[in-house]
Amino acid sequence: MKKTIMCPNCGTRVSYNGKAGERIILSCPNCGTIGSYIFPKKERKRIVLTKKGLVTAAALAVTAFLFLTYVFIPVMQGSTHFLIVLSGSMRPAIHPGDIVVSSCVKPKDVKVGDVITFTDEGNTKNYVTHRVVEVLSEHGVIYYKTKGDANENPDMRLVKSTRLVGRVAFTIPYLGYLPVFAKTFTGFFTLVILPGILIILNEIWNILRPSKRRERLFRGAS
Numbered sequence: 001m002k003k004t005i006m007c008p009n010c011g012t013r014v015s016y017n018g019k020a021g022e023r024i025i026l027s028c029p030n031c032g033t034i035g036s037y038i039f040p041k042k043e044r045k046r047i048v049l050t051k052k053g054l055v056t057a058a059a060l061a062v063t064a065f066l067f068l069t070y071v072f073i074p075v076m077q078g079s080t081h082f083l084i085v086l087s088g089s090m091r092p093a094i095h096p097g098d099i100v101v102s103s104c105v106k107p108k109d110v111k112v113g114d115v116i117t118f119t120d121e122g123n124t125k126n127y128v129t130h131r132v133v134e135v136l137s138e139h140g141v142i143y144y145k146t147k148g149d150a151n152e153n154p155d156m157r158l159v160k161s162t163r164l165v166g167r168v169a170f171t172i173p174y175l176g177y178l179p180v181f182a183k184t185f186t187g188f189f190t191l192v193i194l195p196g197i198l199i200i201l202n203e204i205w206n207i208l209r210p211s212k213r214r215e216r217l218f219r220g221a222s
Contacts (some may be wrong), residue, residue, distance in 0.1 A: 007031065080104070081166055083117060083127050084176035089148030090115070090129060094168075097177040100129050102166030107142045110135065110161075115168040116144065118159045127165060130155060 004015045012030040085098045093115070094100060102117040110116060112132055120126035130146035133154055137143070142161040147154040181187035 080169075081117065081127075083129065084180060085129065085171075086180075089150050090131070091150040093131075093149050094129065094171055095173065097174045097180070099172040099176045101169050101171070102129070103169045105164070105167040107161035107164055110142075110144065110164070110167060116146070116159075117165040117168060118144075118146075118163045119165060121157060121163065124163075129168060 004013050006013050007028040007030065010028065010031040012028055014028060081102045083100050083102065085094055085096055085100060088096050100115075100117065105116075110132060112135060114132045115129060116132055117127050117129045120128055128146075130148050132144045133147045134145035135142065136145065136158065143158040144161070144164075145154050146159055182191050
C-alpha cells in the first residue's frame with residue numbers, strides 16, 4: 001500500500017509504502033520533522049438489508065415500473081402529453097400553473113363532459129384544454145363543441161376530430177410553475193447559477209482549509 005503524506009511544517013509531499021495496519025516512522029527529507037503514521041486497515045463492506053430496506057427497495061421498484069409504464073414509455077411513443085396550463089379558462093377544475101396529462105383517445109370515444117386537449121386552429125403548436133359540451137357528426141367527420149368552465153359562452157369554432165390531441169387523464173396542481181419560473185432570469189439564476197456558485201465555493205473551501213487529519217499525521221514517535 002502506497003501513501004503520500006504532506007509535512008505539516010514545510011508542506012513537502014513524501015510517499016511511503018506499508019501494509020494495512022502497519023505503523024511506520026516518518027521523517028521529512030526537507031525539514032527533518034519526525035512523526036508516525038498507521039496505514040488504515042481494509043474493511044470488507046457488508047450489505048445488510050433489513051425489513052425496512054426491503055420494503056423501501058420494493059416501493060422504489062414499483063414506482064420505477066409505474067413511471068416507465070404510464071409516463072416514460074407513453075411519452076416517448078407520443079401517446080401521452082404533459083402540458084402546462086397558462087390561463088384560467090378551466091377554473092375551478094384546472095388552475096393556471098397546473099400540469100394536465102392528456103392520453104390519446106379515439107375520436108368516437110370522446111363523450112360530453114370530457115375535458116380534451118386539442119390544437120389551436122390558427123397555430124398547431126398551441127394547445128387548448130376545454131370541456132366538451134356537445135359532440136356533432138357531419139359527413140362521417142366528428143366535431144366537438146367545447147367550452148372553458150370559467151367562460152360564459154362556448155368556443156366560437158367547432159373542434160374537428162383531426163385536431164384532437166387527447167383526453168385529460170389527471171392534473172398535477174401548480175407543478176407547472178417551476179418550469180415557467182425556470183425560464184425567467186430570476187428563476188434561472190436561483191435554480192442554476194446560484195447553486196453552481198455555492199458548489200464551486202464549497203470546493204474551493206475544501207481545498208484551501210487546513211486539514212486536521214494532515215496535521216495529525218506527523219505526531220511524536222515516542
